[in-house]
Amino acid sequence: MIYENISLKKYNTFGLNVKADRLIPFKHEENVISFLRQQGGSEQSLFVIGQGSNLLFTGDFHGTLIHPEMEGITLEGRKDDVVIISSGAGVLWDKLVESTINNGFGGLENLSLIPGSVGAAPVQNIGAYGVEVRNTIERVRAVSLENGSVREFTNDECQFGYRSSIFKGELKGKYLITKVYFRLSTRPKLSLEYGSLREEVSKLGSVSLKNVREIVINTRKSKLPDPAILGNAGSFFKNPAVSESLAEELKKKDPQLPVFNNDSGEVKIPAGRLIELCGWKGRRIGDAGVHDRQALVLVNFGRATGKEIFDLSEKIKESVFEKFGIMLESEVEIL
Ligand SMILES: Cc1cc2nc3c(=O)[nH]c(=O)nc-3n(C[C@H](O)[C@H](O)[C@H](O)COP(=O)(O)OP(=O)(O)OC[C@H]3O[C@@H](n4cnc5c(N)ncnc54)[C@H](O)[C@@H]3O)c2cc1C
8 A cells, every 4th residue: 555645644743744755554574575676776765654753854755654564572482581572663662562561571661651663663772761772682674775685683783872773873764674573581680770760669569570660651651741642752852971071060050960971981961951951941932842841852732843843953952052062962853
């Protein structure tokens, strides 16, 4: 089925009513392969779209969107307490998390309720509550958009970093991920160091996968706007990494500023706090705004265009740069 001149309103969580020339859903890897072989690399403007929860369309999309709908969660192997699970790219991320937890397999619990599809998870190495998906990815199966050839990437080959991977870097726009393999555990070491996670989970009685999931879900629901009600794409900017000396200076201006040391001797600063200190929290220009509980999230109050949201993001970047000398980088992909 090929949809032509299709509205993307239900394919992007900002709820923008833009159009695409074509959108083609694929349920099976072999069908994508034969489609791409027929194209023979001739179509320049192919783009893979999952649930559109990390995208900002600033206008109509002139080209072909490929929408992976590969289903299926499979137990591929089990040895001692290690299990290998595979999931089709079209499975909703949180369905996978829920299913693994129901089976007693740990590793993904902190990543509960992140919107989007499984196929997109490796692209920006999704992360939350002190855990990144790279910790559990065994390998990634993908099809070249240029010639339809299949390649499997090991965890190392994915070149994961903070909200990045080879699929967002060197091979950006070159592969369609069809399946992801995860290495999970029946005796997981839970990661509870983030914020008050351990304390909150203990309040529920036992420290179990289900209780971690419940706390993560409740916390997310209390902090982040639901895209079904208020259009947004989660964190709009990445948290910047700065030198220790700059972090010290910033701390003098704002003693409350939370800072996190990373492995490479740099310090991670919460972009939301910088935006807040520039006075943007809860502000609105027309129907584009900054969320009143989390300044890192830009929202569409209903009739904002993608261009208006983009313009707001640029204004925020300018004022953060003026005040702190830090240039924020978008986490959301702008099209
Ligand atoms: C309310 C909210 C909260 C969020 N919280 C978090 C969070 O805590 N942590 C976090 O990391 N992210 C978060 N996000 C961002 C988003 O959920 C993730 O980036 C998610 O992985 C995007 O999935 P998607 O299917 O919507 O991808 P899309 O937005 O459709 O696409 C994102 C990118 O991935 C590519 N892509 C998608 N599918 C494939 C595929 N099968 N093969 C190859 N490339 C593909 C696209 O081309 C694009 O480059 C949040 C978003 C929202 C709306």
